């Protein structure tokens with residue numbers, strides 16, 4: 001397909017996780033709530049097990065999308081950076097959400113990517129049981145493989161509710177992770193620009 005004279009390419013990406021069994025999740029949620037002493041027989045709580053099951057399905061099911069790319073006809077060689085992409089993920093240790101913002105940047109090679117797709121990739125990889133380190137590296141690896149950019153980098157700042165709502169109880173604590181590849185890793189000037197433009201130097 002041609003868009004403004006450019007040849008567009010689309011590749012469909014579906015969630016890799018198996019389809020959730022919502023009824024089994026509802027039964028398990030009911031058993032968990034009962035075991036915790038929660039009354040699920042009231043008018044208000046009768047549907048809590050199915051609500052809980054659906055809430056987790058939502059947290060763990062990313063939307064499918066088309067990865068649309070275009071030829072880099074303008075020869076854009078500088079950094080393209082998107083800041084503060086919000087995401088919700090699930091900590092694989094406590095099955096509690098961790099939420100934050102990702103900054104994603106890349107140095108285009110032969111193709112440029114549709115802007116919205118960077119946020120869609122973050123969602124695709126966040127909606128599964130995760131640790132922040134793996135999420136950070138997976139976003140970089142995913143983009144590196146599919147865009148063949150000259151460099152790619154990700155910084156994630158997140159708050160883990162397993163640390164803020166329970167346990168050590170440190171609300172406001174932010175965990176910062178980063179992953180860089182290609183020229184963003186190897187070239188000092190480009191790396192500096194990434195952290196300056198991404199506001200990730202503090």
Ligand SMILES: Nc1nc2c(ncn2[C@@H]2O[C@H](COP(=O)(O)OP(=O)(O)OP(=O)(O)O)[C@@H](O)[C@H]2O)c(=O)[nH]1
Pocket residue numbers: 091092093130131132133160162163167168
């Ligand atoms: N490295 C890493 N650790 C994480 C992440 N999310 C949660 N954790 C940590 O995983 C660890 C699990 O440790 P455990 O000692 O088994 O769990 P716990 O007894 O509930 O620990 P506390 O949270 O300290 O009460 C905790 O220190 C969590 O803070 C993450 O994304 N990356």
Ligand SMILES: [Zn+2]
Pocket residue numbers: 091092093094095096160162163
């Ligand atoms: Zn946790």
